[in-house]
Amino acid sequence: MSLVRPLKVLHCITDLPAHGAQRMLLKLIEGLDSSAFENHVVSLVPGGTLTQEFLEKGIPLCDLGMKRGVPTLSALLQLRKIIKEFQPDIIQGWLYHGNLVASLAALISGNKVPVVWNIRRALYGLGDDKWLTRNVIRAGAWLSWHPKLILHNAEVSVQQHVDFGYAEGKHAVISNCFRTDQFKPDAEARLNIRTELGIAADETLVGIVGRFHPQKDYRNFCQAAASVALQGAPVQFVMVGDNVVPENATIRMWLSDAFGDAASDYLKRFHMLGPRDDIPAIMASIDVYCSSSANEGFPNVVGEAMSCGVPCVVTDAGATGELVHGVGAVVARKDSKALSRALLDFVVKEPLERQSIGRSARERVLEHYSLEAIAQQYISCYRTLVAEQVS
Structure with missing residues (x-):
C-alpha cells in the first residue's frame, strides 16, 4: 500500500453533543492536513448540537440511527458496510461505546485495519455511570485485546483501566x-457578557462550564460557592451547560440548603x-x-479558561491537577470545604495578582497544548500503525 495517497481515518463516536470528546474530535480533524488525511465520522446516535458544525466544515459525517442506550445488530452491519466502502487505513473509536462498536464492526467485517480506542476519562469507579455504560466499560475490558492502541488523555487513566482489566502494553497518552x-x-466580550448579566466590570465573577452530570459534581460546586458567598465576599457566579438552568430543581435545592433562610437573597x-x-x-x-x-479525563473547559488568561481552582480529577499545577489551585475531589477555601483565596x-496568574496559565497552554503539537502526536501514532500494518 502506498502512503502517497491520503491516509483514510474512520472515526466512530457515540454521539455529537458539544461535549469535550466531540469538540476534541472536531479540533483534531481541523488539525490534520486534508491533503495527507481523509477523515470520515460515524456517530452511533443521530443528531447532536455539533452535527451542523461538522457539516459546515465539510467533514463527511453519517450516523447509524441507534437509539440512545439501545445497541442493535443492524447498526453494526451498517458500520461494517461503511468500513468495506470507505476502506480506512485506521479505525479510531471515541468514548467507551464508540470504541466497542468500532472493534465489533471491524471484527465482523474481516478487515485487518488497525483499530485505535480513545478513552476520555479516568476510572475512579462506576457508581456514577448508567447501567448500560457500566456494562459497556466491562465489555471494553473483555475486548481490549483487539485494538492495536488504546489512547487516553490522562496518565492516571492508564493504570486505572489496566487495574480494571484492560489489556496491558498497548496504552499511550495524548493530551487535549x-x-x-x-x-x-477579550475585553469587549468581557464587557458584553457582564452587561447581559447585570454584573459590574469590577465585580468578581466565578464561572463553571459543564453539563449537569454526576461526574461534574455540581453539588460540590454549589456547596463551595455558597460558602464563599456566605463569608461576605463580593462575588457572583455564572454556570453554563446542558440542564444547568434556573428550573433545575436539584441545583436550587442544593443552593437553598446551603443558604438556609437567606436563600432568596443569595x-x-x-x-x-x-x-x-x-x-x-x-x-x-x-x-x-x-x-x-x-471524574475527568483532561478537561477542555479548564484549558480553555486558562487560554483566556483566567486562573483556575480545580479538583484533582484525571489530568486536571497536572494541567493547573503552579498556575492555579488544586484540591482533592469531593471536598467542598477545601474547594471553598481555594475559591475564596482567589476571589479576594x-x-x-489574578491577572498575573492568568497570564502564566495562558503561557502554559500556548507552550504545551497547541493544536499543532497535539495533532502531530496523533499523526505519528497513525503513521506508525499503518507502517507496521504494511510491513
Whole structure:
C-alpha cells in the first residue's frame, strides 16, 4: 500500500453533543492536513448540537440511527458496510461505546485495519455511570485485546483501566489541545457578557462550564460557592451547560440548603444560563474558573479558561491537577470545604495578582497544548500503525 495517497481515518463516536470528546474530535480533524488525511465520522446516535458544525466544515459525517442506550445488530452491519466502502487505513473509536462498536464492526467485517480506542476519562469507579455504560466499560475490558492502541488523555487513566482489566502494553497518552486563537483575553466580550448579566466590570465573577452530570459534581460546586458567598465576599457566579438552568430543581435545592433562610437573597448571585454557543466570550468574562468534577479525563473547559488568561481552582480529577499545577489551585475531589477555601483565596486576591496568574496559565497552554503539537502526536501514532500494518 502506498502512503502517497491520503491516509483514510474512520472515526466512530457515540454521539455529537458539544461535549469535550466531540469538540476534541472536531479540533483534531481541523488539525490534520486534508491533503495527507481523509477523515470520515460515524456517530452511533443521530443528531447532536455539533452535527451542523461538522457539516459546515465539510467533514463527511453519517450516523447509524441507534437509539440512545439501545445497541442493535443492524447498526453494526451498517458500520461494517461503511468500513468495506470507505476502506480506512485506521479505525479510531471515541468514548467507551464508540470504541466497542468500532472493534465489533471491524471484527465482523474481516478487515485487518488497525483499530485505535480513545478513552476520555479516568476510572475512579462506576457508581456514577448508567447501567448500560457500566456494562459497556466491562465489555471494553473483555475486548481490549483487539485494538492495536488504546489512547487516553490522562496518565492516571492508564493504570486505572489496566487495574480494571484492560489489556496491558498497548496504552499511550495524548493530551487535549486548545484553540488559543479562539480562547483568548477579550475585553469587549468581557464587557458584553457582564452587561447581559447585570454584573459590574469590577465585580468578581466565578464561572463553571459543564453539563449537569454526576461526574461534574455540581453539588460540590454549589456547596463551595455558597460558602464563599456566605463569608461576605463580593462575588457572583455564572454556570453554563446542558440542564444547568434556573428550573433545575436539584441545583436550587442544593443552593437553598446551603443558604438556609437567606436563600432568596443569595440565589440572585447565581446566573444559570444553560447551554451556550459563545463559550469563548463566557470564559473571557470571568475572573476565576472553577472545576468541581469528581471524574475527568483532561478537561477542555479548564484549558480553555486558562487560554483566556483566567486562573483556575480545580479538583484533582484525571489530568486536571497536572494541567493547573503552579498556575492555579488544586484540591482533592469531593471536598467542598477545601474547594471553598481555594475559591475564596482567589476571589479576594487583588485583580492584578489574578491577572498575573492568568497570564502564566495562558503561557502554559500556548507552550504545551497547541493544536499543532497535539495533532502531530496523533499523526505519528497513525503513521506508525499503518507502517507496521504494511510491513
